[in-house]
Amino acid sequence: MSDLTNPSLTFTRFLPVSFFFPCTLSKVPPLFRKVSGRLAPMTILLIDCYDSFTFNLKSLIEQATEEKCVTIHNDSFTPDEYESRLVPFLNQFSCIFIGPGPGNPTYSEDVGIIPFVFANSAHIPILGICLGFQVLCYQFGADVEYLKDVKHGQIYKIQVNKEYDDFGLFEGCDNFAGVRYHSIHVRNFTDKLIPLAFTVDEDEIDSKVIMAAKHHKYPFYGVQYHPESICSELGSTLIKNFYRIVKSMRPTTNVELHDPHTILHEPLFDKLNISKSTKIQFKRLKSALTPIDVVEIFQGYNQDALLLNSVSSPGTWSIIGLPTNYQSRVFTHIRTKDQNVLYTHNWKEEKHEKKAIDSFWKELAAFMKERYLPQNTIDGVEVPFVGGLLGVLSYEEGEFINFETLESIGKDIPTSKLCFIERFILKQNTSDDYFVCSIKPSDDNWLKQSVDRLDVIHDAMNDVPNSLKDLTNNATIVKPTQESYESKFDQCQTYLKQGDSYELCLTDQTFIHLDKEITPWQVYKVLTKRNPAPYSAFLKFDDCVLISSSPERFLEWDNDKVELRPIKGTVKLSDSLSYKQGCEILKSSKEKAENLMIVDLIRHDLYNFLSEVAVPELMVIEQYENILQLVSVIRGSFKVSKYSGIDILSQSLPPGSMTGAPKKRSVELLQRLENNQPRGLYSGVCGYWSVNNHSDWSVVIRSTFHYPNDDKNTESTNCWRIGAGGAITVLSTADGEYEEMAVKLERALQAFE
Template sequence: MAWDPFQQVELWQEREPEPFQKLDSLAALAPELPDLPDDAPPFLTGVVGYLGYELAWSLEVIGEAKPRRYAVPDGVLMVPRRTIVVDDERKETWVAVVADNEAEKVLQAAVEELLCWERESLVEMAPVKGGPIQMVPEIAPDDYFQRVQRVKEYIGRGDIYQANLSYRISGSMNGDPWQLYRCLRKANPGAYSAFLRFADHAILSSSPEQFIRWEKGWIETKPIKGTRPRGREQTEDGRFKEELAASEKDRAELLMIVDLERNDLGKFCFPGTVQVPVLFAIEPHPTVWHQVAVVKGQIRPGVTPGQLMAGMFPGGSITGAPKIRSMQIIHELESSRRGVYTGSIGYVDRRGNGEWNIAIRTMTWWNGELSFHVGGGIVADSDPRAEYEETIAKGKGMMEAIRRFSEREPAAAGRGM
């Protein structure tokens, strides 16, 4: 948990020609932050925030950006004064305070304040107070079928091998987005979840997917390709898992993205160090099964966090292959901006290490308006109806969270950024 920034920047795609340099400029403040003990957990101090999908327009020629529906920045990065990190494995809580006056009493008071805030705000929160939310897709199923067919035509012409096609679902919402995030964490917990709240907007993410993580000179990415719903009982659940593991289509889909990610890592890794230690692993998640790979490499000296992000952004698993042409086709066929969806949320810590998610299973709240996207990878033998059903499966956890919030069910407290 991090807040009270002493540095914060907003990034707008049409105003910021080099947004990833902002990450480096904030990371350059690290010498001003407290030194960390050797056994400190990740991100005790550093830069934290999100980078939206349209910031990729600064990297490649994609097309004229679509108009904004909400006045939400394409990215926000901050260096917080106050941070709490809870290590569940070691049963430890760490607190960092960036203070002008480092007198012992000032720091002691700040620590007590933070621990009191954690106890009162996260453990003993009141039941959720929501209200009816009617979420409406921006396109009908038949429209999605037609767009899938258009992608397949591009594949048949040789433009691309695969493209990730998505659509937006939106509605009005009364109530506190933090309370909705608590429902989301309960309905669809994700290993790379985050809650970020700003003056007039909030990002609620229950992402299962790591984008990139780097530490001690090595970087890895973990693309997801291939999805099946979880079964209602053990036999059905096992059948869906086996079906995904045996699917030639899904294996080919992941292999295309692994090749793309190997190429992206090669931009800043030593030759010969890029490797794929995990391929075609099947991972369980609350509402779906996912097929996952791990690609890693050793970073050449002198490469900055901003250069790492720019070299990989956006993640290949949510664009397609080849990346640039897929993004151009996505831009042609999709109806609206993606915003934070398929961008990234994460941090660069005091030691220069970083970890960022792929912002899927992610909602955006803006002044009472709520929206999220769902999508999937389209390849030559994709069945339009099956692809549409996959988007429904991916949205199931978010829709369940909205249902619980609307019906005012209590939710267990969850931790986010």
């Protein structure tokens, strides 16, 4: 009898594909297709377990094998499809990779089709990664147990049992670095499993923790560590060795796959259409005025302004958007359990054009597609913005939010808010140069008028107080309690140790009840004085106000490339903590693990669309005032891709640095942990998408925001909200994380205290 769990469906190891499909090539089943008179190369299957590293693995497979890899979710087939659809589907592939994912190998809801795949694919070589490895071992009799000391984002040396590796899975590999992301390990192998590699972990009962194994008879292999991680060594060598084994075992059958179960993304647009009517008109001048001065001058003429102000390095440009009353187009997306609607109206007008939508992103893409202006310079100077959409996208604009359980904090709270800007002023912060610009037709009079308005001396920051309390006695601050935070922290630790997540970015909100006489502009000036930041912003719309002092870029793109700069790891310097000591803290395994997990997550987000992704800066320490932070830079290229930056933005929210990983499970857990309260603008992104297809978005942190329809507003006070939090891993302590949250909260809260 076979040792597969379903003996009635056991296959002989090397039977040709014709055995499973007894038909001539002219009657190949529908999932096979000829291409230009010949059959396309055979395809590799990757089964995704809803992990945030899956597309890193897919890219590694395709680069190492030079073959196409098709991806499906582990619940793509329902049980009633297993016999009729899944079995023939599997037989189309040369081999199968089973990816990592959250959860437990003994829970059917976490593993989906994987046990069935092992039970019905004895003829197909399989390589399981992490969860895939655990299911393999559990399926064939091994015990799975929780580690005493969970490893998430930890780098260990992997040692190979060369005497058992008869097919050479680890040929050329020994004593190499592998990144571990697991809370469960396998023990007590039966004779059906052969251990191939281990790592030494003195914290465990068995100090040799198994890192790889194979089945004694079938071509089933697995590794516990993550070969696709940026910090794992010899990942490509492992995949090449496995594929060499595959080619020695499987017959060559050339097929191309077309199946609705595969994970595919259609581009939001196929190309941008050049707008022949759009031209940039501009006036260039030199001025000692600051962007804050300019905004205040225009406010004196009843001109609203949306400000993206790069107050400090590494920002180099400030953008002042000047909406035209009753003309500038405004997009308001509102999504709740009862509605998913887009309002389009003009600046200062009431919302009236209401449209039920399927995809907010498709609406934006369709609008911008027809307004492309391929111009990146003004007067010979490369500029970031030549008109376009400017505004804010909330945390809830991202994926995996459960709107059915999400609480309401007020009537018609916007999920996202954007304005199409045609008049704008650019300030190059490394010089005194200003560009007053318009893409509205025949706008010379406005240009001249605007230049004349700037021919003044003005100091908007003169006599700005250090705190808003100097302007009013009517201000009350309500902070989250440490007791409440510690309770949620303990719940996070339970989820982490169960393997439901590697990292959870737990947050909470502080409420400031501030006298209604205090204007948002006053709040912005005080916060900017107290906490100058590279991604400062003043965005005042009719139904939401964001005042940001963020240090973190989320995503920047143009026609050629995309870049993300996640921050994970924060230390505040003081009289008792020197720069050197702060750097040592950021170099600890805890801080590096936090950053590594987000780097791997972002690489996954980019590899979802791009084939060329690089990490030019990994865990670099940057200083902002008295704050040290651990920063990485991840870049991707659009040169050989059919996708654009808006595709990546649409699939990358919420920012991984604000959720943890794997993102899907983490977002779901965090919503429960945070009592189904929306984060709102906090943890979202603000920025712009220019008509030249250059775009830049920062993460909304170290910021405060307000909704005119907030249920917490009173007759005399407005409720201003500040979110703060931090990434919790198994190495975190409740006191340490609460202190870090307090440090981050202080950056924005100091304007009110």
